[in-house]
Amino acid sequence: MKSTTPQDTLGTIAREYQVLHEVARALQSSEETITMLKQVMKILIQFEELKVESKAGIFLADEEKKVLRLFTTVGSFTQEFLEREKEVPYGDCLCGRAAASGELLTSDSCFTDARHERTFTDMTAHGHYIIPLKSRERLVGVMFLYTSINPSWYKHSQEVLLSIGGLVGDAVVRLQNEEQIRTHRRALEQEVTERKQIEQELMKYRDQLEDQVEKRTEQLRDLSNRLQTIREEEKARIAREVHDELGQSLTALKLDLAWVERRLHEPEEAVREKIKSLYDLIESTIERVQIISAELRPRILDVLGVCEALRWQTGEFQERTGIMCELTIRPDALVLDPERSTTLFRIYQEALTNVARHAEASRIDVRCEQFSDRVELEVIDNGQGIDEKKVSDSHSLGLAGMRERALVWGGDVHIAGQPDRGTRLFVRIPTAST
Template identity: 45%
Template sequence: YIDVNSSATLLTGYSKEELLKMNVSDVFFTNDENSHPFSGDQLDDGKPLLNESIIRQKAGSHIHVEISAKLLEDGRYQGIVRDIVARKTAEEELRNSEMKYRLLFEQNPMPMFMLSIPERDFLDVNNAAVEFYGYSREEFLSMNAYDLRSEDETEKLENYYAQNPNGINHAGIWTHLKKDGTEVKMDIITHYITNDGRNARLVLANDVTEKLDAEINLQKSHEQLRLLATHLEDIRESERTHMAREIHDELGQQLTGLKMDIAWLNRKIKSDDLEVQQKIKDTIQLIDTTVITVRRIATELRPSILDDLGLIPAMEWQSEEFQKRSEIETNFVSNLSNFAASPEVATGIFRVYQESLTNVMRHAQASKVEASLNIADDSLELVITDNGKGFLIETISNKRTLGLLGMKERVNLMGGTYEIISAPGHGTSVKINVPLS
């Protein structure tokens, strides 16, 4: 070295005196005599030379540098050295990042591809996309995003790109076409990126065709089960109505006839036997009790008031009957005096009310029940509240209580909602909403 500046001493860690006693190869790594920074035909021809090298610092560290060298008129070489450690580190990080990206892109089990913006041409595809869609990589690179879509989705795709120019977006479910013409449903996630200085969109495609088909089939099964349950409920209610009429009419008439016959025999039999007379009297009383029981059973099977007068009178009657039977004060109110429900809804609401009152009598240990049936937010709302002991909702959530299941199923068949609110010591409230439609 003939001369060095202060920056050279800072960069190498050597003093100026030390450097002036050293050779180029003492500081720069060189593989041979011709590879040091100041060798080369270009430099000897008088042209400047720019290259990279590694400096060996005094402390033993190695740093990357860029050297701009030129041959002076007096035959000496001049070198301007710049620290490029930060640049080299960034380049290494970029290489590692690109390797990771290629690994994630190529080895991803789901189809991925990169589209140019705004042309929508394929810039790259991974192996999964090639295998899934049936196109070769070369075919993909000559295609456009619209080649995977049916004509029906062209406008939809244009609108999506216009509304989502950048960022990570869950694009939703799209219909794609494979090479063989098969339609598949793809769940698409896109990400705006730059690739080799070009704006691009990275696309991840997940085949959800089988999942959607399974969901559709499940919905169909649910609908079929709902229709079957409705049909079975209609049959059961029809059978109840038939049985109630048969019991009330046929059995009631027969018991009445039997009572008349025994009364006739009593008049014809001339007996002073008090035991015989008492037996006949007891039999007539038993027939009267049986007639009352038959009427009660027929009414419980299907109250005629529900068919004759409608839902509101039937619920008022049920409230009175429940209070007589249970001695629990029962108040029912409604602002629907002229409301005419369909037979299906009237029967469903009435049966849920019956079952709720039965649960109060069996489990609540209540002394009072408040019930109401009104219209709220385009739905028929039934609320039954008792002042009983209450319970933890969790305790019944884990049990298959048939009464509650039956009520919930009835409400579901009417397209409504069923809610229970309760807490120990605070009673229970049952709320049912059925759409008026």
């Protein structure tokens, strides 16, 4: 290496420190690799002792493919140069050689140095500093500085430029890492945003489904109510027909039989017995007809109202099952519209049927009470107590029917049991406020 012998004056050393300091600052202060590297090259160009021209550039290394890629330059370069120097394989020309060896190179002249393999149309004579940029022995890139031909090489160039190469290499790696982290974070943020969108869409979909289910449920409830009403009307009609038509026919039959009996003078014993058994048959048929008609729909409900119907049903139940019944109605003259009366009465019937079928009770206490805005029905038995699971079981259709009937009026049904202590059924049906 040719070199003049400048005095290591204090001034020169101070300037070396100054350059190192400025480079270090440039490396710290910049967030963008390109601005940082341009800044470093400008600082070096201004370092007088190096005697470099204001023309320099930096390649970044692709270690896998073993090529250098031109990253940035300062000073004026021809378009041809920029095009052709885009990629330089390791080992090729001066920069490729510095990359392959990891050593700093100086070149006196592009025209005489055999290593300077690449030439360009308007190339003017120049020399070079070629500085490897390394981070922990790994090649990160190569920086090339232009000098005049056969320059007086700066004595400390080796040390100063190599340590600058190390600093720049570390800074490039740091920025590359930061960039990677930023990219990664952006990808994560993107993912989070996308997930949120998906979540929102799912929530929207769920809401729509819930709406649909709600609508469907409402439709089914309407349908069930309509069927219930139709059934109730049908039952009432059949009950009326059975009671009136059959009842009248049977009465007519009885009268006709009496007429026949009167016409017969001293009938034989066998005929008299036949007539007697006919009377008995007609009587028992009339009774059956009344029972069937009452079971379909007790006329008492339509004629005398819910209080009497409850009383009648309770008496009926006690007689049939032998279970002691205590019925309290408050106030005595409880008044309820026919539709709610039917609801209350049918729920009560189902409750009694359940006690008879499942409770093994010996006693029931019933309270029916009217308030200004509602009517309540409470049926308490002293049986074995309804099983918790049965209360919410979707197969408990009798209980579901009670709830549905009450729900028509915005009311509700609660049922709960205590093992061997009995079951309490509570029904609340809102009424128009009085």
